Amino acid sequence: MGRATWFDADGTKRGEWTEEEDQKLVAYIDEYGVGDWRFLPGRAGLRRCGKSCRLRWLNYLRPGIKKGKFTPQEEQAIINLHSVLGNRWAAIAQQMPNRSDNDIKNHWNSCLKKRLERNGLDPMTHQPIINNLAVKTPLFNTECSSSSSARASPSSSSFSSSSGSAHLLNKIATGISSRQHCVDDMIKNILSDPRITSIHGQDDLEVEELKKDDEKIIASDYQEDDFLMWDDEKIRRFMEEIGVMELETMSYDGAYRL
DNA sequence: AAGTGAAGCAACCGCGGCGTT
DNA sequence: CAACGCCGCGGTTGCTTCACT
Structure with missing residues (x-):
């Protein structure tokens, strides 16, 4: 599920995240922590904007996040x-x-x-x-x-x-x-x-x-x-x-x- | 089995606050 | 003190899946 993938004029990737991108983001944050979202994508080897990385981390990847049905x-x-x-x-x-x-x-x-x-x-x-x-x-x-x-x-x-x-x-x-x-x-x-x-x-x-x-x-x-x-x-x-x-x-x- | 609408979910967009220059 | 840029938040969109006819 998710949105189709496309690229901005400046080459920034938008839309659905791949497994590989998730791994890169998690690996980077595991090692360096959450810092400046502006520079994080470049340092983590992602062609995403910082805002997108932040959203992905907070809503999906951060430890302890619970998915699935609400009780x-x-x-x-x-x-x-x-x-x-x-x-x-x-x-x-x-x-x-x-x-x-x-x-x-x-x-x-x-x-x-x-x-x-x-x-x-x-x-x-x-x-x-x-x-x-x-x-x-x-x-x-x-x-x-x-x-x-x-x-x-x-x-x-x-x-x-x-x-x-x-x-x-x-x-x-x-x-x-x-x-x-x-x-x-x-x-x-x-x-x-x-x-x-x-x-x-x-x-x-x-x-x-x-x-x-x-x-x-x-x-x-x-x-x-x-x-x-x-x-x-x-x-x-x-x-x-x-x-x-x-x-x-x-x-x-x-x-x-x- | 096919069509259709509702529900669920992931991600984007735009605004406003706040810190920095 | 004004201008600027980043960040966080809430609203919205778009896609997939499910349920019903």
Whole structure:
């Protein structure tokens, strides 16, 4: 699978990676580590751009990367993290070190988003869709939430990068990124809450319980809404607990004056 | 068995932040 | 302090595989 191979005008190779190229890249990074991506391809004997090498390494070749099907626990974690972090795939991926942001993003776009929609939830706001409009709550439709300030449109599944909403989201995400330490603290708090993610810090018993739950859920074709999300009040309480409301009140002025 | 649409996956593109000059 | 270039991120595209008719 992958894209056809072709060459840029300057001779840079694009498209699908070969086994030999993978080996060259891995061998180079094993020996010299990840350094300046600009010069890495030349030094490693690859006719690729640095950007392509970086992508290949991070998404496919780096040690510990997990491929294949997402487990129900991982899916649950993605959904929960997405409800808090929005489309900040890199931030979500940080909490799931065995998965690349690209992998998570692909799985979200191809599977989880549609599953939420099938269950009557807006994938951006994680709110129930009533009459084709997601229920709006102050929390998710005002300034703070990185994900959810995307308007719940009738065609909420389509979310073009050229839309104003997308730009707004980027601005918001950027605003949050620039306060990375706040976000890191927030994520730590999220992960320390057993309600949010099921992949960190669980003993075998908890995992087993979750597996049983997941099996039930799968057996019932995900008809239980509470598997997918919390209700508004629950989210609000949780966000207050972990200090998101405080974050919300921080200066985002620049981000919102477009 | 063939055709077709959906799903899954790998990789590219473009934008914005940030460091350097 | 402005200009420039690199890097990282999110969105999108294109190809393959799978499932259904």
